Amino acid sequence: xxxxxxxxxxxxxxxxxxxxxxxxxxxxxxxxxxxxxxxxxxxxxxxxxxxxxxxxxxxxxxxxxxxxxxxxxxxxxxxxxxxxxxxxxxxxxxxxxxxxxxxxxxxxxxxxxxxxxxxxxxxxxxxxxxxxxxxxxxxxxxxxxxxxxxxxxxxxxxxxxxxxxxxxxxxxxxxxxxxxxxxxxxxxxxxxxxxxxxxxxxxxxxxxxxxxxxxxxxxxxxxxxxxxxxxxxxxxxxxxxxxxxxxxxxxxxxxxxxxxxxxxxxxxxxxxxxxxxxxxxxxxxxxxxxxxxxxxxxxxxxxxxxxxxxxxxxxxxxxxxxxxxxxxxxxxxxxxxxxxxxxxxxxxxxxxxxxxxxxxxxxxxxxxxxxxxxxxxxxxxxxxxxxxxxxxxxxxxxxxxxxxxxxxxxxxxxxxxxxxxxxxxxxxxxxxxxxxxxxxxxxxxxxxxxxxxxxxx
Numbered sequence: 001x002x003x004x005x006x007x008x009x010x011x012x013x014x015x016x017x018x019x020x021x022x023x024x025x026x027x028x029x030x031x032x033x034x035x036x037x038x039x040x041x042x043x044x045x046x047x048x049x050x051x052x053x054x055x056x057x058x059x060x061x062x063x064x065x066x067x068x069x070x071x072x073x074x075x076x077x078x079x080x081x082x083x084x085x086x087x088x089x090x091x092x093x094x095x096x097x098x099x100x101x102x103x104x105x106x107x108x109x110x111x112x113x114x115x116x117x118x119x120x121x122x123x124x125x126x127x128x129x130x131x132x133x134x135x136x137x138x139x140x141x142x143x144x145x146x147x148x149x150x151x152x153x154x155x156x157x158x159x160x161x162x163x164x165x166x167x168x169x170x171x172x173x174x175x176x177x178x179x180x181x182x183x184x185x186x187x188x189x190x191x192x193x194x195x196x197x198x199x200x201x202x203x204x205x206x207x208x209x210x211x212x213x214x215x216x217x218x219x220x221x222x223x224x225x226x227x228x229x230x231x232x233x234x235x236x237x238x239x240x241x242x243x244x245x246x247x248x249x250x251x252x253x254x255x256x257x258x259x260x261x262x263x264x265x266x267x268x269x270x271x272x273x274x275x276x277x278x279x280x281x282x283x284x285x286x287x288x289x290x291x292x293x294x295x296x297x298x299x300x301x302x303x304x305x306x307x308x309x310x311x312x313x314x315x316x317x318x319x320x321x322x323x324x325x326x327x328x329x330x331x332x333x334x335x336x337x338x339x340x341x342x343x344x345x346x347x348x349x350x351x352x353x354x355x356x357x358x359x360x361x362x363x364x365x366x367x368x369x370x371x372x373x374x375x376x377x378x379x380x381x382x383x384x385x386x387x388x389x390x391x392x393x394x395x396x397x398x399x400x401x402x403x404x405x406x407x408x409x410x411x412x413x414x415x416x417x418x419x420x421x422x423x424x425x426x427x428x429x430x431x432x433x434x435x436x437x438x439x440x441x442x443x444x445x446x447x448x449x450x451x452x453x454x455x456x457x
Contacts, residue, residue: 004186006162009075010295010304012338018162020187023194026154029183030198033125033152036180041122041150045100047176048148054175055144056092059085062171069163071295074132075304075340078296080258088136092144094422095443099148102443115454120447122150123225124201129192129215130165131206132158132306133261137420138206138229139168141437146204146446147177154200156185156192158207160306193218200224202446206263209360209386209431227435227445230428231360232388233267236417237377237403238279239394240272247393247415248282254417256290256344259303260364263432264389266417268350268357269368270377276370280348283368284329287344292335305340305363314342314363317356321367326350331364352383360386374399378406387429391417410436 003017021029059066067081076084103120110116128142135157146153157165169184185191196203196218202225205215212228219226236254238247254266271279292302305311311334318332331345342363350357350367357367371377381390391413392400404412410427413419420426420438427436436442 004159004162004188006073008072008339009160009306009308010339010341012340015072015163018166018186021185021191021194022187023190026185026191026194027198029180029185030125030154030195030200032180033154033183034199036178037122037124037150037152040147040152040178040181043150045103045148048150049096049099051172051176052092052096052144052148055172056089056096058171058175059088059092062167066164066167068296069167070135070161071303073163074135074161074306075295076258077300077303079298079300080303084134084136088140091137091140091422091438095144095148098440099145099443102440103149103447113456115452115456117452117454119450119452120149120444121450123446123448124151125154125199126151126446127154127156127195127198127200127203129156129195129203129205129207130158130161132160133258133263135161135164136168139165141426141442142204142206143168143172143182145443147172147182149443149446151202151446152181154183154185154195154198156187156195159186159188162186202227204435204437205229209433212433225448227437228433229263229426229435229437230388230431230433231362231386232263232265232428232432233358233360233384233386234264234389234391234409234417235268235270235381235384235407236266236391236393236413237371237374237381238269238271238275239374239392239396239399240274241395242272242275242393243395244275244278245282248279249286250393250415251417252283252286252290255366256287256302256364257418259305259342260366261306261362262418264411264418264420265362266366266391267361269366270371270380271368272377273370273372276368280329280346280368284346287330287346290344292341292343302344302364305342308340310363311340311342314345314361314365317354317359317361317365318345318347321347321350321354321356324351324354326354326356326367352380358384374403378403382406382408385431388432389413389417391415
């Protein structure tokens, strides 16, 4: 089999090479998963829960080396890598607390000699093509509930987070998941394409809208359950009554955390004209205070851009905006090499003719647009093909609720942003995807309901 080189995006250096899968090994692992799944589904829930508890203990035990591995291969600042691993723990706790109840039989009707109930049956073999920006979060959002509900999992981590994907797999095997029940598939797009061709029962993908659409077309004739967690162009509106300094500091973090490489990063901001200038001044000051540099330094806030081609996207968005009349307030071009670096970039005097307000940036670039009032803000927030998250900053909760009810998004925020809770479903509309993870529904999504009509003799 070929080898896959693993690069450090902060330095450009090759970290290591690992053996990659090919079409034949993907098919072999898929066949083994199919054969092993019934026995795994028969394992009592209590034993599966104990395995996930052991996995959780392994994450805690190895947190520092796991964080270092994540930082080296994706360029995430190491303090934020630690945050991701620590943030995984309450998600695992949620799955551990809720899995048994989520798939318990539902007894719905008893009348005379007739009873009706619903059971929750594992899908079978689940394919998971995962993302690199939060590989522990997005990987375990699928792998853990899928395993707890009795499925076998074919897990393809992003080629940009391969070492982390192998670590997730190793820790789950060490915790007690059989090798055939969870298989890690290593490689780039051709390995994902080979996985899609296997006789699977569900495919769960996290990544770009373009790739999600290609996967959907590939599966269209097979009626396989498909779940797509895609991108966003997440808007926030700062109303006239908001505290401009508090809103600016919160939104600067929401836009620049993880070097802007989050599907729910704040990507466009609309600010009421009454507070616009003060907001911009505070926002620029907050961004200027963010330390960029070596991701392995615990004080670094802005790390590396994981994928080198994204530097071209970011520079093109800035050029397009400036050419159409935007004002550039710092940043705007890639940093000196080696490695993939781009400074925090703020654009004002923007509008919806500009790519930066319409196309996903997925980097530390933000456009701030002045608006006259609520109706204009809502119209602009909805002027997108995406619908992942949206937020409002205001002192008036009733106004926030009314505004957010009008916004087309799967998740909405009042006076906060860039936040995910294991208790709430994570979903999108439009080009932000179909299906959901997290919440009780995010456990049940790995099962299909089976209806029982039971008549006593």
